[in-house]
Amino acid sequence: MREPKSLFITDENIGLVTDLYQLTMAAGYFQNNVDSTATFELFVRKLPEGRSFLVAAGLEQALHYMKTLKFSDGAIDYVRRHPSFTNVKAEFFDYLRDFRFRGDVWAIPEGTVAFAEEPLLRVTASIIETQLVETYLLSTINFQTLIASKAARVVLAARGRDVSDFGSRRAHGPQAGVLAARACYVGGCTSTSNMLAGRELGIPLMGTMAHSWVMAFDTEEEAFHRFYEVFPKNTALLIDTYDTIRGAHIAKRLAKRLGATDRLRAVRLDSGDLLRLSGEVRKILDDSGLDYVKIMASGDLNEYRIDELARQDAPIDIFGVGTEMVTSKDQPALGGIYKLVELEKGGRAVPRMKLSEDKVFYPSRKQVYRFSDSSGVYTHDLLGLEGETAGGVPLLERVMEKGEIVIDLPGINDIRDRAVGSISGLPLRFRDVMATEPYTVKKSERLEELRRRTEEGLRGSNAANPDLGTTTATTT
């Protein structure tokens, strides 16, 4: 009998966490002696509907990947034996064996608000290196940015009440749960239920009890009391297993017995009309002087339901949010792409773009410049060429040089603080969950001019990508 497979990602197999075509293209470049320096930018063509901004996230895991990526003997063996690679020369596999990512990487720091067309990441390296890292970078940045952006909306809707991530069970597999916990915290959540995120990242943990706990005892009284005995300093009671109001009265009696020394921390509602029930439960507690007992609510919550509850002043202190946040349920994918924007040819940097219907993008290495008014509120962003002196605060910073990380990696709380600050710079109208107006991202004149010339060159010539002789600096 064979053993079951874990399908964990490990140092041994990480080289294979990619699409087949990245390795065939790598072999193709290698065998054709194409080793030009290339620059790729990772960006989102359009914000998902219902999103007015993104919160950049996932850079740390992207850096981990680029710093540690190796091709193990087992991985190389698998590639070599694959029928696609029959005609690939042995030297390519030697290349893979010695492979280290040695490129330069610029990025918008995690926790920064960003918009469509703005490069979240820019990678400059030999074209083989840039190509090999594409799939993993996209899956890492796309997902965490998606979730941090969704979480930021949920947190904004909660208007200062705590939001806790409860989503691990509905995340897209075990690792997605941990990555989502990280991204939710970046987006402003105050805690997570995911223990591994707690240990690895220091995110505060939150948990109450399941219905099964209540059902495992003969009475709710007993279930509550038994839990309290083990966790006297940190008990939150789930009161809706049979009847929420009855549950609230039972919780109230226990809380009164505990009194002020071992204060009952909270009760949780997980079903029914949360507005009505939270009001009734609050009254039951307050009438007994238990104003310090918090009310937590959960159950298919998202930013719209929370917005409604908050507008109606539901006395809910903590929202536990799961499925909708960790899958970004209304928009479960971020269409981040990774595009070749510049290629060194004969020592000169040549801008690149493609002309596929509806899929054009701006060529060359770019920078995002953010402009604010005198009170610090953003007025607009400007997408320009790297090194333009057009004013504004440049957002992309160098994070990796020749394969080495050159920044002090911020802690998760620094990233979260940055997100809080960055979101608070947004004009108010973009912070509403119903916002639909797009934020203004202008293009610099130099960038528009370069795009025009590149496009004309492509359309006017039989050559697909003529060397246009640009003014941008060479990359080496």
Place this chain on the structure above:
Amino acid sequence: MREPKSLFITDENIGLVTDLYQLTMAAGYFQNNVDSTATFELFVRKLPEGRSFLVAAGLEQALHYMKTLKFSDGAIDYVRRHPSFTNVKAEFFDYLRDFRFRGDVWAIPEGTVAFAEEPLLRVTASIIETQLVETYLLSTINFQTLIASKAARVVLAARGRDVSDFGSRRAHGPQAGVLAARACYVGGCTSTSNMLAGRELGIPLMGTMAHSWVMAFDTEEEAFHRFYEVFPKNTALLIDTYDTIRGAHIAKRLAKRLGATDRLRAVRLDSGDLLRLSGEVRKILDDSGLDYVKIMASGDLNEYRIDELARQDAPIDIFGVGTEMVTSKDQPALGGIYKLVELEKGGRAVPRMKLSEDKVFYPSRKQVYRFSDSSGVYTHDLLGLEGETAGGVPLLERVMEKGEIVIDLPGINDIRDRAVGSISGLPLRFRDVMATEPYTVKKSERLEELRRRTEEGLRGSNAANPDLGTTTATTT
């Protein structure tokens, strides 16, 4: 400078891949000497909108987890030092140190069609064990079942044309990409682009080239030719980088030069009006006797677009599907839940249920019986008690006994074959992507009677869950 975190799941940290409350409840049960045998069932209360069936998937990774789950010293240390566990006695941490999952597990085999309310998995063990495994089991079964079910729809829409999973870059992190590749294959896809899924599972790999490859050379001719030289037996050309029709003519000229020995395998369209373009490209190829060159199409495809293309006889041989399939974009979460249905009390098995508004479910250990007509087409399922002799084919089988796997784990092709067979047993009207009619899942009389009695007992008594004296067998 600290090192970046991978956030990989490993044998060392797997004990922490769970929600905080699973560990607090475990400590609570332990300290209160509650070690009854409990049975939990994992099921979906309601199918997601737009789904007429599920394809069970993820069991192998669930079994891997239950078989290998341990709490490392580092994990135990973290739990012990966490403020929530201040009052938890040392014996609980000894218990964790020796922990192995020793329960019995029944499951609907992977690749089997299933419906709402039907247990996909049933776990019987000490209540601590059943509780500790909840989060991981849910995240594993929920996700793979979600994706296999989505993939099955895409494959049905393609009406016999190949469907290849291209979604890794948009999956919810690197591991989700591998898990999705597995689930897509279970659901009927013919290949994946994910190399790790290729090596670990033997799923056939598929890949073409990226736009960046085409853009890296001065002309499309050169880009195509250079690729062909390295991969003469396996070249698929991406022809839409600048202009699809021009690209098709260039591909045609290369294919004619190659001739019949090194046949060009395929061309790929990734943008524009796929119906019109595939028709024009097919004609360009056929007019040159290149009827053997296949046409592959990709670009934001889902079952609805593929259904439309297939109905209109678009000459597309292979669909490359990414984002929409690996995130199950229209329904990105499966609401699988894991509920206590039976608890041993004084040597007798007592059925359990909860009464939360709109969240009731059937108590006790259940089995699913599938009924078919004389031609093998399913007529309905019957949800009944385990061991009922009501006819039909029972779907849940014992997969684990005392923590040991007791089945020969099927290979991925066996699972896929089972899915093909199981889906073909569905009445035609459920195999249409527009199907909305729900499949009939009846409840056995004995099950309805048990539910009635359990509910009456709960509502009529102050005790939350009175021992009702049932007729089900004891669990020990």
